[in-house]
Amino acid sequence: MPKHIYTVKLGDLAEIPGSPYAYWASKSLRELFQKYPPLDRDVAGQKDKPKIADVKQGLATADDSRFTRFWWEVDVDDIATSREETYHKKWVPLMKVCKAFYYDVSNVVNWENNGEEIKQYVIQRYPYLDGKWKWVVKNEDFYFHKGLGWVMNPQTGGKRLERLDVGYIPKGVITNVTVSMIFPKNSSIFGCMATLKSKIAGMFIAVMGLDKDISVGYLSNIPLANPDDILENLAKEAYFLLREYDTGNEPSTQFIMPWILQAWSGFSHDWNPVTNHPIAKDFELSDFESAKEIRGEGKKWDKEASIIALANECVQRELKLRKRLEEIQNAIDDEVYHIYGISEEDRGLIEEEISTAVVKPKKEKIASENEYEVMPAEEHIKRLLSYFALEIMKEDEDGIVPVSDMFLGTRKESGMATRVITKLVDEFGEEKLDRIESELTKVLKMSIDDWFAKEFFAFHTTLYRLRPVIWQLSSERLRHGKGKSSFSCFSYWHKLDEDTIPKARQLYLKPVFEASRMEVENIKAKLSKVDGKEKREVENEFESAMAKYEELKAFDNALKNLLKPHEIKVTSKSKWVGEKVEEITQDEYKPERDHGVRVNIEPLKQAGIMPKTADRVKG
Numbered sequence: 001m002p003k004h005i006y007t008v009k010l011g012d013l014a015e016i017p018g019s020p021y022a023y024w025a026s027k028s029l030r031e032l033f034q035k036y037p038p039l040d041r042d043v044a045g046q047k048d049k050p051k052i053a054d055v056k057q058g059l060a061t062a063d064d065s066r067f068t069r070f071w072w073e074v075d076v077d078d079i080a081t082s083r084e085e086t087y088h089k090k091w092v093p094l095m096k097v098c099k100a101f102y103y104d105v106s107n108v109v110n111w112e113n114n115g116e117e118i119k120q121y122v123i124q125r126y127p128y129l130d131g132k133w134k135w136v137v138k139n140e141d142f143y144f145h146k147g148l149g150w151v152m153n154p155q156t157g158g159k160r161l162e163r164l165d166v167g168y169i170p171k172g173v174i175t176n177v178t179v180s181m182i183f184p185k186n187s188s189i190f191g192c193m194a195t196l197k198s199k200i201a202g203m204f205i206a207v208m209g210l211d212k213d214i215s216v217g218y219l220s221n222i223p224l225a226n227p228d229d230i231l232e233n234l235a236k237e238a239y240f241l242l243r244e245y246d247t248g249n250e251p252s253t254q255f256i257m258p259w260i261l262q263a264w265s266g267f268s269h270d271w272n273p274v275t276n277h278p279i280a281k282d283f284e285l286s287d288f289e290s291a292k293e294i295r296g297e298g299k300k301w302d303k304e305a306s307i308i309a310l311a312n313e314c315v316q317r318e319l320k321l322r323k324r325l326e327e328i329q330n331a332i333d334d335e336v337y338h339i340y341g342i343s344e345e346d347r348g349l350i351e352e353e354i355s356t357a358v359v360k361p362k363k364e365k366i367a368s369e370n371e372y373e374v375m376p377a378e379e380h381i382k383r384l385l386s387y388f389a390l391e392i393m394k395e396d397e398d399g400i401v402p403v404s405d406m407f408l409g410t411r412k413e414s415g416m417a418t419r420v421i422t423k424l425v426d427e428f429g430e431e432k433l434d435r436i437e438s439e440l441t442k443v444l445k446m447s448i449d450d451w452f453a454k455e456f457f458a459f460h461t462t463l464y465r466l467r468p469v470i471w472q473l474s475s476e477r478l479r480h481g482k483g484k485s486s487f488s489c490f491s492y493w494h495k496l497d498e499d500t501i502p503k504a505r506q507l508y509l510k511p512v513f514e515a516s517r518m519e520v521e522n523i524k525a526k527l528s529k530v531d532g533k534e535k536r537e538v539e540n541e542f543e544s545a546m547a548k549y550e551e552l553k554a555f556d557n558a559l560k561n562l563l564k565p566h567e568i569k570v571t572s573k574s575k576w577v578g579e580k581v582e583e584i585t586q587d588e589y590k591p592e593r594d595h596g597v598r599v600n601i602e603p604l605k606q607a608g609i610m611p612k613t614a615d616r617v618k619g
């Protein structure tokens with residue numbers, strides 16, 4: 001029976017930092033705070049204890065919309081990983097989110113000239129600091145060093161955390177204020193990570209009464225036993241498994257190729273990330289047996305296999321990954337209990353207390369004996385198409401690709417769907433084309449052409465965390481009624497310039513617009529030559545042609561107005577965003593990629609020349 005009555009003296013509660021009302025903790029658990037040194041003795045105010053680590057707050061930019069981007073918004077050659085490099089490169093990897101063991105460093109921060117612009121902005125924004133920018137831009141000496149990170153304010157819904165999500169911070173990175181830093185002195189980084197990721201650390205947090213705000217001060221009080229080699233190896237395995245698996249994730253700095261192509265191609269020791277991101281340059285494949293199994297090392301894939309079968313193989317590999325990560329976490333918990341000398345009675349107490357209100361992630365049911373939250377097969381197939389679409393945009397000379405095949409004067413230009421099918425044929429063989437198209441139609445529940453016209457941009461925008469690099473210019477919003485838009489093309493962020501909209505209008509829209517006008521005139525002329533039932537049919541045809549013509553005319557006007565000086569109102573928490581949107585539209589639309597996706601996409605959103613999905617790009 002669970003114990004519901006506890007007897008404890010008020011003086012005993014003082015054994016825990018802050019004297020929280022931890023009535024449920026046994027004396028032996030409370031004594032751990034005295035037996036082992038705190039994680040950071042200086043912050044904890046226990047200078048007589050050994051120095052285990054430095055625990056520090058990360059960078060506060062005072063305006064993230066202005067100073068931070070996702071790495072795919074900038075030129076990777078302009079990303080620095082040392083203080084010295086910032087004097088000729090503008091951006092530095094920024095960790096804004098941290099998860100257990102490994103999480104990709106997907107952001108960058110403007111740290112040009114050692115953070116000169118941020119420091120000046122802080123001085124201007126907070127004049128009462130009297131020039132002391134270090135009160136906001138804290139702990140600069142710890143930037144660029146490898147260490148550990150954790151999220152100070154995890155989204156728990158008010159419930160208690162079972163474990164801390166402590167992850168590895170690679171060398172060459174700055175952490176945001178949302179992710180605080182731990183720099184072990186003598187202890188192994190991975191061993192320390194394992195200890196802090198255990199249920200024991202979750203118990204220490206619970207005992208100190210921390211449910212929402214795990215600040216530097218409180219975390220520094222966690223008593224840390226010296227980790228052993230077992231913990232170090234377990235944490236390393238988890239880190240490398242997650243990092244290697246991330247090589248199939250298109251927006252990751254570690255990306256190699258989609259998971260489907262990894263399964264199809266068969267593992268190779270020559271694989272390396274293709275992003276050219278500086279923190280991917282130290283990538284190496286691990287020798288853990290679990291990693292070899294998950295990546296299918298030594299497995300020869302049946303070249304007659306279907307795309308759906310490949311996607312299901314990807315699902316099974318991720319199931320193996322999640323299962324092994326669960327085994328690693330359980331092994332870490334067991335070893336940490338052993339190191340701290342936790343009795344069976346105290347272990348039961350910890351398990352019971354933590355399990356009463358822990359945060360449990362939602363799990364998607366998979367056709368397996370176990371349940372883990374994994375990516376469904378359909379997602380893998382959509383990511384394959386997304387990958388080919390991105391390759392096509394990179395290869396295209398002007399970075400503008402029509403959604404469907406179209407004639408530009410006498411020249412036919414293949415649309416996105418046709419080009420993707422060509423990529424599929426090159427990869428899987430022409431003899432499989434009919435089956436591939438049939439399978440894709442079944443999965444997408446529409447043709448490939450329709451998927452790129454109607455669904456791809458929304459998928460891509462979500463995949464790229466509301467900062468898309470492939471933009472869809474479409475007459476969708478100007479259409480009366482439902483159905484496919486009369487004009488749609490894609491443009492590539494990294495080739496966006498002041499000629500992009502004029503090119504889209506003159507080279508791509510104009511032929512479609514002129515063809516529509518001629519169609520209206522021809523049907524109108526036909527009307528005068530028919531009567532009766534045939535006339536009613538031609539009238540319907542004329543009505544449909546006119547609707548298309550009016551849609552294209554409205555779209556052409558919207559593009560034309562975008563190229564004129566015009567006022568624009570922006571809703572943003574950042575004053576800088578509004579100023580920069582106004583700046584790039586004061587004469588005509590002149591994009592400035594240095595300002596990021598958020599600023600440059602706003603005029604197109606407000607002009608109504610993008611699908612409704614674009615409205616999600618905010619901030």
